[in-house]
Amino acid sequence: MARQTVGVGAIQADASVMARVAQQDATVWRVLADQQLGRVLLLAKRMLGNHHEAEDVTQEAFIRLWRQASHWTGEARISTWLYRVVHNLCIDRLRRHHGGLEDEESMEEPVESLFAPAWESPLVHLEQSEQRQILNEAMARLPLRHRTALVLVYVLGLHSAEAALVMRIGEDAMASLLVRSRRRLRLLLTPWRDELLGK
Amino acid sequence: MTLHHPKKPVETLTDQEMDQLLAALPLELPSARLRAHVLDLVKGPVTQKDRWWWHFGILWQPATMLAGSALFGLGLGTAWPLDPPAPTPIWEEAASIVFGPIDEEWP
Structure with missing residues (x-):
């Protein structure tokens, strides 16, 4: 996936999209929702580990985007703005409902022990291919900051500078x-290299 | 489902292989309920309402209360007589509160 670059042209194009949204243009809003819903939901689900909660957060993010439309300043891309809102909402939710954020350093476990059952239901596992299942479980076993960074850059295709903006850290x-x-992640996936690469 | 660690020596994943695997992760599919909620936002009066109240941000309610109170005070100030009423001794007021009007005659 080609990574997005922080281009002035893209930011201006997004500003004109938001101007149309502010005028309650249903077609533009539908296109924007179709482009971003799955991506925003993916970030939320990877962070929270729960589809229902991820949908709540995604809905809240889009409500905020809608309210922001008439005051859009055009300083960032719509996607970056959405990911940042989702990131903040997920962090807040994890602090409030899940007993705080996990300690990154406390997760230095042996590789073998990291493959305990993840949060997914058996039904979900049945629906997924083995390759995707291995990847999902490995991602789920990463610390929150690690999987968030990987999803932003390597799955959603953000430039690392944009991802830094989303996570409020320096480049x-x-x-x-x-x-x-x-x-x-490489440490977790290497034992399954053949399965992952279909060899 | 628990994955069992295969006890066999394997090569390390290369950077390119890692990138391919991560990029192949599918996006999540939003439920019909979520999609409907999001699309319905365009039908609501949220934008119009927010446009009116935005300048106050989240403080629009207390700001409105303050403005209302100020207007009420202004109106009261202009309508009230300039000369204040003759002062009443405090003890008389206190007694009237406790015992009722003191100028009432006993039967």
Whole structure:
């Protein structure tokens, strides 16, 4: 997936989209929703680990986007803005309902023990291919910050500078986080390399 | 379902393989309920209402209360007589509260 670059043209194009949304243009709003709903939901679900809660957060993010339309300042892309709102909402929700955020350093476990059952229901597992299941479980076992960074950059295709903006960290910190996240994911996935690559 | 660790030596995943695997993760499918809620936002009066109240942000209610109180005070100030009523001794007021009007005659 080609990564998005923070281009002035794209930001201006998004500003004109938001101007149309502010005029209650239903067609533009529908296109925007169709483009972003699945992506926003993916980020929320990867962060929260629960589809129902992820849908609540996604809905809240779109309500905020709708309310923001007539006051859109055009300083960021719509997608970046949405991911940032979703990120903040998920962090708040995890703090309030899930006993705080997990400690990144406390998750230094042996690789073998990381493959305990994840949150997904057996039904979901049945519907997924083995490859996707392995990848999902490995992602679920990563610390919150690690999987968030990976999803933003490698799944949703954000530039690392945009991902840093979403996560409210510096660009250097994001680069370091990405290196650590990839290292840990590689450690988890390497035993299943053949299965993952279909060999 | 628990995945069992295959006890066999394997090569490490390359960066390119990792990128391919991550990029292949599918997007989530929103439920019909979520999609309907989001699309219905365009039908609601939210934008119009917010346009009116936005300048106060989340403080529009207390700001409205303050403005209303100020107007009420202004109206009261202009309608009230300029000369204040003759002062009443405090003890008389207190007694009237406790015992009722003191100028009533006993039967």
